[in-house]
Amino acid sequence: GFPVFPVSALHGRGFDDLMTEVLKELPPQIEILSDGEADEKDCLKVAVAGRPNVGKSSFINKLLRAERVLVSDEPGTTRDSIDVPFSVEGRKYILIDTAGARREGRIASAIDRYSRYRMEESIERADVVVLMLDASRGLGLLDKQLAGQISEAGKGCVIIVNKWDLSEVTEREFSSELAYQMKFMSYCPIIFMSAKTGMNVNHALVAIEYVATQCNATLPTGLLNRVLSQAYNSISVPIKGGRPLKMYYATQVGYNPIRVRIFVNDTRRLPGHYSQFLVNTLRKEFGLEGAVVRLQFRARTRDSGKKKTASRSKKR
Ligand SMILES: Nc1nc2c(ncn2[C@@H]2O[C@H](COP(=O)(O)OP(=O)(O)OP(=O)(O)O)[C@@H](O)[C@H]2O)c(=O)[nH]1
Ligand SMILES: [Mg+2]
Numbered sequence: 001g002f003p004v005f006p007v008s009a010l011h012g013r014g015f016d017d018l019m020t021e022v023l024k025e026l027p028p029q030i031e032i033l034s035d036g037e038a039d040e041k042d043c044l045k046v047a048v049a050g051r052p053n054v055g056k057s058s059f060i061n062k063l064l065r066a067e068r069v070l071v072s073d074e075p076g077t078t079r080d081s082i083d084v085p086f087s088v089e090g091r092k093y094i095l096i097d098t099a100g101a102r103r104e105g106r107i108a109s110a111i112d113r114y115s116r117y118r119m120e121e122s123i124e125r126a127d128v129v130v131l132m133l134d135a136s137r138g139l140g141l142l143d144k145q146l147a148g149q150i151s152e153a154g155k156g157c158v159i160i161v162n163k164w165d166l167s168e169v170t171e172r173e174f175s176s177e178l179a180y181q182m183k184f185m186s187y188c189p190i191i192f193m194s195a196k197t198g199m200n201v202n203h204a205l206v207a208i209e210y211v212a213t214q215c216n217a218t219l220p221t222g223l224l225n226r227v228l229s230q231a232y233n234s235i236s237v238p239i240k241g242g243r244p245l246k247m248y249y250a251t252q253v254g255y256n257p258i259r260v261r262i263f264v265n266d267t268r269r270l271p272g273h274y275s276q277f278l279v280n281t282l283r284k285e286f287g288l289e290g291a292v293v294r295l296q297f298r299a300r301t302r303d304s305g306k307k308k309t310a311s312r313s314k315k316r
Contacts, residue, residue, distance in 0.1 A: 031087045032064055038085030043092040044212055047122040049150065050132030051142050052076050052100030055162040058195035059132065060084055060095050063205060069097050076100065079115060081122045088205065096122045123149060127256065128156040128212050128290070130204070131185075135174065135192070136166035139181045147185050154257035154292045156215040157188045158207045165194040187283060188290045211290030215256040219286055224250050224260070231281040238274050245269040248300060257292035263300040270297055 048056045052075035060069050068084055070077055076099070084095040099115035123129050129150045133143055150157050161167075161174060169177075171192050179186055189207045193200040228250050237244045246265040253261045260282070264270065279293050 029089050030064060032066060032068065033085040033087055033092065035083070035085060038083075038092055038094055040094065043085065043094045044128065044209070045094045045096065045126045046128050046130060046208055047081075047096040047098060047119075047126035047155075048130045048132060049098050049119055049123060049146055050100060050130075050162075051134065051140065051146075054100065054132045054134040055195045056100065056130075056132055057097055059130075059160070059162065059193070059201065059204070060097050062195045062198055062201045063095075076111075076115075079111065081118045091209075096126060098122050120149065123153050123155060126155060128158065128208050128215070129153075130158050130160050130208065131188075132160045132162050133178075135161050135163045135169075139177065144182060147182050151184060151292055154294070156211040156256065156290045156292065157185065158204065158211050158290055159185065159188045159190045160204055161190060161192045162195055164192045164199060165197050167192075187288070207290075214288050215258065215291040217255075217258065217286060217288060217291065219252045219258070219260065219282070221251055223285075224252065224282075227281060227285045228262070228278065231278060235277065238269050238271050240266075240269045243269070245274070253296070257294050258288060259294045259296060261296045261298060263298050265299065267297045267299045 048059060050056050053073075057069040057071045057078055061067055061071060064084070064086055069082060078097055078099045080099060082097045084097060086093055086095070098119040100119075131143070131147055131150055133139065147157075159178070161178075167174065174192070175190060178190065189211065191200055191204045191207050193204055195201065228247060232247050239245070243266070248263040248265075250260055250262040253259045262278075275295055275297075278295060282288065282293055
């Protein structure tokens, strides 16, 4: 497997170190598997989503160095989701090629609706989703809708900007446009790629693997509570009706998406921006690039919060 590297901050150095380390070992041994050789449970499932014609199928072919799925100039070439199982040095993957969702609403044809439904289903099934964008065209409404769908589904995400060979802007320029248009996806790594020339195609797989590990990160309870209480003390606390928000205790309750439960005095004292501030704090400390982080607030008095968690941990 890939070695694990600590990450310091958003899009931090850890990521580059990981890339450098893994790339030393490339090109990896890629083996295409038959359906029978790929049990879903043992595979990392990766849906490749994006508008028609962005190069989803081309990416898969380039990665596998084989004409495994159909590619053409014609938007709408892929009509249905297709599973493509393969392994890299023993690690198994299922790439899910999807049909680019075209239209929504009344003007959508039956085929459009079916494609969209199948793409949504593929996103639900996946562990990690690639959101593929087209460097030769601007960001569109469809890209944003899709991004929203991926984050709502709670899926880890890597943004791949394909057709970089045609780009007329710099990486920095594209990134800042992306940050402006899709601020809510700013936690995702971005890979600039060309499925045509092969540039960064292997990087993309490393990024996918990396995000998969981030989605399954463990936030040790002690550290988690230290980090959150530092955050609590670092900015002014929300006050409503003369009484401030109090935070008692936090614990991780789930993976992929990462779910953290926080016991507070009163959930009504929580403005949305405060919750976002806490998520940003967790990202700064733990990395969690590409992973969706959800906070669940529970109202407790100081004592009942403690008792409850104490009895729960005894049971295990
Ligand atoms: N210049 C350039 N062309 C590319 C690149 N990747 C794909 N293409 C071309 O873009 C067109 C569409 O590629 P596909 O891989 O079929 O795109 P898709 O996203 O699978 O499209 P649908 O299946 O219709 O949703 C083809 O003509 C490809 O040759 C790239 O990196 N650079
Ligand atoms: Mg296709």
